[in-house]
Amino acid sequence: MDEALILRGGLIVAALAAATMLTRFLPFILFPQGKKIPDYVEYLGKTLPYATIGLLVVYCLKDVDVWSGSHGLPEIIAVAVIVVLHWWKGNSLLSIGAGTVLYMALVQAVFV
Amino acid sequence: MDKEKAAALRYAFPKTVPVMVGYLFLGAAYGILMKVNGFGIWWVLAMSGLVYAGSLQYVGVTLLASMVSPVYGFLMGLMINARHLFYGISMLGRYRGLKKFRNYLIFALTDETFSVVCGERVPLRLDKEWVYLWISLLNQLYWVAGSVGGNIMGGFMNFDTKGLDFALTALFVVIFTDQWKSQKDHRPALVGVFCSVVCVKVWGAGAFIIPAMAGILVILSVWYKGKKKGVKSFG
Numbered sequence: 001m002d003e004a005l006i007l008r009g010g011l012i013v014a015a016l017a018a019a020t021m022l023t024r025f026l027p028f029i030l031f032p033q034g035k036k037i038p039d040y041v042e043y044l045g046k047t048l049p050y051a052t053i054g055l056l057v058v059y060c061l062k063d064v065d066v067w068s069g070s071h072g073l074p075e076i077i078a079v080a081v082i083v084v085l086h087w088w089k090g091n092s093l094l095s096i097g098a099g100t101v102l103y104m105a106l107v108q109a110v111f112v
Numbered sequence: 113m114d115k116e117k118a119a120a121l122r123y124a125f126p127k128t129v130p131v132m133v134g135y136l137f138l139g140a141a142y143g144i145l146m147k148v149n150g151f152g153i154w155w156v157l158a159m160s161g162l163v164y165a166g167s168l169q170y171v172g173v174t175l176l177a178s179m180v181s182p183v184y185g186f187l188m189g190l191m192i193n194a195r196h197l198f199y200g201i202s203m204l205g206r207y208r209g210l211k212k213f214r215n216y217l218i219f220a221l222t223d224e225t226f227s228v229v230c231g232e233r234v235p236l237r238l239d240k241e242w243v244y245l246w247i248s249l250l251n252q253l254y255w256v257a258g259s260v261g262g263n264i265m266g267g268f269m270n271f272d273t274k275g276l277d278f279a280l281t282a283l284f285v286v287i288f289t290d291q292w293k294s295q296k297d298h299r300p301a302l303v304g305v306f307c308s309v310v311c312v313k314v315w316g317a318g319a320f321i322i323p324a325m326a327g328i329l330v331i332l333s334v335w336y337k338g339k340k341k342g343v344k345s346f347g
Contacts, residue, residue, distance in 0.1 A: 008179050009151075009179065013155070019187075023193040027200030033209065048194065050301040054301045054306075055305075055308045055321070055328065060280055086286050093134055100279045100282050
């Protein structure tokens with residue numbers, strides 16, 4: 001890797017670290033001991049995490065094209081299996097492991 | 113190690129075992145992905161040591177592989193980790209008064225560490241600050257060990273890793289399912305999916321995140337206003 005790329009990559013790592021620390025420290029900076037948390041912030045605290053995970057699921061699947069190629073079938077099958085397995089067993093590791101292996105088998109052997 | 117610290121460690125370790133299994137596995141998958149994309153052990157150490165945020169690190173593989181602008185990386189980091197704001201708000205009472213390790217404890221507040229610590233009732237005989245430190249530190253050690261191990265293994269492996277990055281999708285689908293089961297009100301989750309799908313259609317896969325996040329905030333805020341008005345007119 002040449003120096004310019006290492007520098008650029010280092011800046012990306014620093015940016016990700018700074019963004020993460022900001023999200024983790026901000027509440028403690030904004031609401032020091034004894035200060036009341038506004039209702040609106042508390043409301044966002046109860047709703048935003050759920051919306052964000054929905055967004056992240058879509059983020060992961062954003063490049064799936066149902067109109068061409070494998071028509072998104074490997075993704076649809078794997079996501080369905082993960083949801084059913086997780087609803088039933090509630091074991092995160094099992095759901096993630098089985099879902100990933102199934103997906104890998106589908107894209108490597110079935111929908112090639 | 114003196115007695116007090118050892119006692120805190122003995123108490124903390126069993127609590128971290130489920131996280132250990134998950135972090136070694138997900139960390140290894142992350143390390144392999146980094147290797148496959150041409151990033152070796154120092155990159156993995158920097159990411160797992162300094163960023164230490166699972167979902168962002170996974171997304172970070174793509175960000176690094178395409179060498180995006182650091183500003184874009186920063187915004188992406190803020191959005192993906194915005195949920196930490198709310199972990200922080202829930203932990204205010206617990207962490208605000210701490211002295212010794214407060215900054216590290218806040219730095220290391222990942223989803224999994226939060227899930228272990230937020231329900232924790234440390235027995236009075238133990239120093240709770242040491243218990244929190246052991247839980248947080250052990251978890252980060254698992255994550256670093258998993259990701260470095262995976263990165264080294266990735267150099268020797270000759271199996272086809274195509275589709276391995278689906279582990280990230282699987283992780284989010286699992287969290288989504290857990291949240292769905294634990295909540296009565298599914299509207300926030302549905303708003304997240306709905307806004308994102310609409311924005312992918314309108315702005316395309318490469319540029320949907322910022323409008324989607326804005327849309328989510330607007331809809332949630334409108335509901336909040338509506339709820340407030342409703343309460344006022346009844347009260």
